[in-house]
Amino acid sequence: MVYGKGPFNRIIDGAILVILCVITACSLFPLLHILAISFSDKSAVAAGSVILWPKGINVAAYRAVIEDKAFFMAFWVSVKRVLLGGGIQFVLTILMAYPLSREVHVFRSRNVYMWFVVFTMLFSGGLIPWYMTIRDLGLLDSIWALVLPSAVPVFNVIILMNFFRGIPKELDDSAKMDGAGPWRTLMQIYLPLSLPALATVTLFSIVTHWNSFFDGLILMNNPSNQPLQTYLNQIVVQFNNSSANMTVDEIERMSKLSNQTINSAKILVSMIPILVIYPLLQKYFVSGLTLGSVKE
Amino acid sequence: MKTRTSLHYHLMLFPGILLLLIFSIYPMFGIVIAFQDFSPAKGFWGSDWVGLDNFRYMLEIPDSKRVFLNTIFIAVMKIIASLVAALTFALLLNELRTRFLKRFIQTIVYLPHFISWVLIGGIVGQMLSLDGVVNQGMKLIGLDPIFFLGDNNWFPFVIVGTDVWKEFGFSAIVFLAALTGINPVLYEAAEIDGASRWQKLRFVTLPAISATIILIATLSLQNVLNAGFEQVFNLYNTLVYESGDIIDTYVYRMGLIESQYELATAVGTLKSIVSLILIYISYQLASKFANYRIF
Numbered sequence: 001m002v003y004g005k006g007p008f009n010r011i012i013d014g015a016i017l018v019i020l021c022v023i024t025a026c027s028l029f030p031l032l033h034i035l036a037i038s039f040s041d042k043s044a045v046a047a048g049s050v051i052l053w054p055k056g057i058n059v060a061a062y063r064a065v066i067e068d069k070a071f072f073m074a075f076w077v078s079v080k081r082v083l084l085g086g087g088i089q090f091v092l093t094i095l096m097a098y099p100l101s102r103e104v105h106v107f108r109s110r111n112v113y114m115w116f117v118v119f120t121m122l123f124s125g126g127l128i129p130w131y132m133t134i135r136d137l138g139l140l141d142s143i144w145a146l147v148l149p150s151a152v153p154v155f156n157v158i159i160l161m162n163f164f165r166g167i168p169k170e171l172d173d174s175a176k177m178d179g180a181g182p183w184r185t186l187m188q189i190y191l192p193l194s195l196p197a198l199a200t201v202t203l204f205s206i207v208t209h210w211n212s213f214f215d216g217l218i219l220m221n222n223p224s225n226q227p228l229q230t231y232l233n234q235i236v237v238q239f240n241n242s243s244a245n246m247t248v249d250e251i252e253r254m255s256k257l258s259n260q261t262i263n264s265a266k267i268l269v270s271m272i273p274i275l276v277i278y279p280l281l282q283k284y285f286v287s288g289l290t291l292g293s294v295k296e
Numbered sequence: 297m298k299t300r301t302s303l304h305y306h307l308m309l310f311p312g313i314l315l316l317l318i319f320s321i322y323p324m325f326g327i328v329i330a331f332q333d334f335s336p337a338k339g340f341w342g343s344d345w346v347g348l349d350n351f352r353y354m355l356e357i358p359d360s361k362r363v364f365l366n367t368i369f370i371a372v373m374k375i376i377a378s379l380v381a382a383l384t385f386a387l388l389l390n391e392l393r394t395r396f397l398k399r400f401i402q403t404i405v406y407l408p409h410f411i412s413w414v415l416i417g418g419i420v421g422q423m424l425s426l427d428g429v430v431n432q433g434m435k436l437i438g439l440d441p442i443f444f445l446g447d448n449n450w451f452p453f454v455i456v457g458t459d460v461w462k463e464f465g466f467s468a469i470v471f472l473a474a475l476t477g478i479n480p481v482l483y484e485a486a487e488i489d490g491a492s493r494w495q496k497l498r499f500v501t502l503p504a505i506s507a508t509i510i511l512i513a514t515l516s517l518q519n520v521l522n523a524g525f526e527q528v529f530n531l532y533n534t535l536v537y538e539s540g541d542i543i544d545t546y547v548y549r550m551g552l553i554e555s556q557y558e559l560a561t562a563v564g565t566l567k568s569i570v571s572l573i574l575i576y577i578s579y580q581l582a583s584k585f586a587n588y589r590i591f
Contacts (some may be wrong), residue, residue, distance in 0.1 A: 012391075016392065017392065020389065023385065023401075023405065024400075024401050024404050024405060027405045027407070027461070027465065028404055030419045031407075033429055034419050034422070048429070092311060096308070096309055096312040098305075098308060099306075107301075108302065113309055116316070120320035120321065122572060124324070124568055125320075125324040125325070125326045125327055125568070126327070126547065126561060126564030126565060127560070127564055128326065128561045129327065130319070131552065132340070133318070133319065134319075148319065150319075151312075152312045152315050152316050157312075181301070182305060183304065186308075211410075211413075213526070214529070229412050229414045230414075233414045237417050237530050263422070264418075264422070271411060274411060278407065
């Protein structure tokens with residue numbers, strides 16, 4: 001926006017460009033580094049000589065990942081939770097956002113519900129009672145434990161509600177004149193007009209579900225029920241939290257034992273779904289953030 | 297007619313409200329564990345009451361003081377560092393003329409935000425290990441290797457640094473949106489008055505986005521007790537409990553690993569209550585200084 005003139009300004013422009021390039025390189029470096037490691041020879045990695053270009057290029061690490069049954073079982077659990085959890089969040093977000101977007105004089109209990117929903121976002125009973133509730137419901141080691149406790153994404157509900165509020169009231173009135181009830185108005189007027197907002201909240205749901213690891217860790221005792229991120233937390237980061245009172249040397253030795261090339265390959269393969277939807281994410285999340293800020 | 301429509305609205309809300317009641321409201325009653333001598337067999341409706349004993353015990357042990365201080369230290373550093381980093385980045389990017397380049401840079405710096413801490417933890421763990429790429433680089437310029445993830449002097453700064461690395465681009469979006477909202481006429485007027493580049497930044501750009509800066513600063517007050525559970529959990533180890541153990545990791549270990557339910561719930565409850573107060577204060581400040589309302 002600020003256009004510089006003269007040699008001095010050109011130097012500043014150049015300096016800014018260089019700084020921005022360095023920042024961008026810093027953002028990308030860890031990902032490229034891990035990519036290089038995943039294609040490198042084990043011994044070259046252990047010697048610490050791999051930086052951005054693989055040494056002794058081979059795909060042994062990826063072959064090992066493909067043969068790793070546990071990895072794909074965890075991958076499948078993650079796919080299941082994204083489809084099931086994302087689907088449930090999608091339906092519930094719409095069903096809650098629509099009534100909450102009504103004016104108080106149309107839907108008198110609106111504010112009561114709204115405060116209730118916001119309260120659940122502001123206050124929580126904490127980890128222990130949350131865990132006990134799910135355990136007492138008998139949900140441990142079931143896919144529902146990963147899906148139901150987070151079935152209502154309050155933040156998404158507020159984003160979609162604010163978007164619904166921006167839709168002209170006249171459309172609502174004309175639908176009513178034509179005899180449409182609330183369900184039909186929602187389905188045939190509001191939803192078709194809200195595709196960008198729906199895309200935004202759906203993408204948020206998918207990313208959150210794909211990236212969650214903690215619920216899988218505490219709610220799934222059987223490793224075969226654990227989603228991918230939990231599995232990776234266990235194998236990649238596990239030495240961090242294993243037994244207490246380890247010395248520096250022991251922790252270093254354990255980290256050396258863990259296979260860096262295979263771990264890198266696993267990390268990258270787990271990133272693929274995010275990278276695939278990233279163009280969509282980028283298209284919608286910026287508007288999604290501003291959607292949430294539409295206020296009256 | 298009106299009541300019948302309302303009935304449908306209640307119906308639409310029912311499934312979501314029911315799930316919130318089960319998984320958000322019901323666990324709130326579990327806070328009573330903090331005031332009990334909890335026995336898992338009796339559950340939290342039937343255990344014996346002990347008043348404030350658990351809180352008294354919490355204040356007596358050195359652990360709790362340590363985790364509260366660690367949490368506040370890490371969280372406050374994160375808030376300041378990420379605000380400065382995001383704002384600086386947004387201002388720099390705003391000076392760039394080439395639209396293509398702008399897009400390209402944004403595409404890359406937003407990406408880490410969407411990658412989970414599990415994966416970032418794995419990557420950072422490799423990069424910062426004793427024979428990782430960072431220590432290799434330090435060896436090249438003649439520095440002694442440092443075990444960043446096992447050294448109490450370094451660990452909090454690793455946490456702050458990796459958090460800034462992951463989130464600065466995404467946090468900058470708000471500022472970039474505010475910057476595009478500035479009326480170009482203001483810059484033209486400043487130019488006619490002979491303003492230098494620095495003066496335009498100082499007297500046009502910064503005042504124009506000051507409301508956004510204040511808003512972000514006040515809203516981040518809510519996070520003073522959130523040092524980032526997922527991040528710390530994926531990076532810490534027994535060596536750095538002294539500097540890196542935070543409220544949430546402590547509650548997890550005490551409650552679910554060592555089965556000290558009362559202590560864990562007491563710590564968690566204290567955090568929930570203080571957080572609620574912080575949220576209230578931050579919204580009050582935000583509505584006062586930036587006309588902000590959440591819904």
